[in-house]
Amino acid sequence: GMINSLAGGGSFVIFPALLFAGVPPVLANASNTYACLPGYVTGAIGYWKHIAPHRGRLALYSTLGLAGGFLGAEALMRISDAAFSIIIPWLMAFAVAIYIFGQRINRFFAARSVGSKRAARAGAIGLSVLLLAISFYGGFFNAGLGIVLLAWLALAGFEDVHAMNGLKLLISAVVSVVAVLRFAATGSIAWAEGSVALAGAMVGGFAAAYFSHLVPAKVIRGFVIVYGVGLTVYFFWGVYG
Numbered sequence: 001g002m003i004n005s006l007a008g009g010g011s012f013v014i015f016p017a018l019l020f021a022g023v024p025p026v027l028a029n030a031s032n033t034y035a036c037l038p039g040y041v042t043g044a045i046g047y048w049k050h051i052a053p054h055r056g057r058l059a060l061y062s063t064l065g066l067a068g069g070f071l072g073a074e075a076l077m078r079i080s081d082a083a084f085s086i087i088i089p090w091l092m093a094f095a096v097a098i099y100i101f102g103q104r105i106n107r108f109f110a111a112r113s114v115g116s117k118r119a120a121r122a123g124a125i126g127l128s129v130l131l132l133a134i135s136f137y138g139g140f141f142n143a144g145l146g147i148v149l150l151a152w153l154a155l156a157g158f159e160d161v162h163a164m165n166g167l168k169l170l171i172s173a174v175v176s177v178v179a180v181l182r183f184a185a186t187g188s189i190a191w192a193e194g195s196v197a198l199a200g201a202m203v204g205g206f207a208a209a210y211f212s213h214l215v216p217a218k219v220i221r222g223f224v225i226v227y228g229v230g231l232t233v234y235f236f237w238g239v240y241g
Contacts, residue, residue: 001204002211002220004039009099009224010204011036011143012092014197016231023190025084026076030183031194033142033176035201040173042205047166054163061131061167062174068132069175072139073182089235095144096228102147106154127156131171138175139182145172 004010014035018028044051051058076084098105134152138145149168158164183189 001039001201001206002208003204003224004036004201005205005208008146009143009221009228010039010201012096012099012224012228012231014201015143018190018193018197021193023193025081025088026079027188027190029076029084029141030073030179030188031190031197033139034180034183034189034194035197036142037173037176037180038198038202039205040169040176043169044166044173047162047169050160050162051166051170054167058170060128061171064128064131065135065138065171065174066178068135068137069139069178070182072136072141072175073179074139075136076140077182077186077188086239089232089239091141091143092228092232092235095141096225096232098144098147099228100225102150105147105151127152130155135171135175138172139179142176142179145175 001010003013011032015028015032018031019025023031131152134145134148137148146168149171150164153164153167158167180189
């Protein structure tokens with residue numbers, strides 16, 4: 001929870017922790033989404049004043065988020081633990097790469113959104129399809145969703161970092177809500193372990209406000225990168241070693 005608040009990347013801790021606690025891979029992934037959900041909701045509420053000026057876009061973003069999140073969750077429910085275990089290293093590698101290069105990706109897309117209003121109108125269909133695909137990813141595997149969404153928002157022409165963070169959290173919440181409902185409907189959440197992770201994430205998130213001045217975000221980010229890369233290597237070794 002503290003890592004999520006200070007530098008992002010909390011799923012790199014929660015998801016493996018659930019696996020190491022003995023939760024089967026698909027349930028661990030679904031339970032990670034459940035554990036992260038409250039943080040998305042409270043964060044979106046906190047950013048509402050920055051989200052409100054863009055309320056005209058919320059219906060479209062929410063619809064795409066709901067559709068993509070449901071389809072991603074549905075895909076996860078149709079894959080076996082054995083098959084999911086094989087793709088975990090690749091999902092982790094993608095999420096860690098997005099985490100490491102996320103800022104560069106955001107700058108890349110922001111630099112190409114000059115004349116963003118015209119670009120957004122001209123590419124509305126393409127942007128919508130891309131958001132649907134990103135939401136599918138979020139419903140299937142939650143880690144790294146926020147960073148991918150920030151890149152999408154930059155591509156869509158947003159420049160206000162507070163509005164981007166707020167919309168990122170709002171879309172993440174929508175995707176996660178529908179995914180969690182789908183997981184819960186089939187009994188695919190490890191409620192005991194997931195609730196412990198959820199409580200820890202919430203407590204850590206609140207505690208981060210008091211400790212943020214003691215540990216620089218760059219230090220936390222560096223730790224997450226080293227930890228995430230090491231964990232990815234571990235998963236690759238477990239599958240292919």
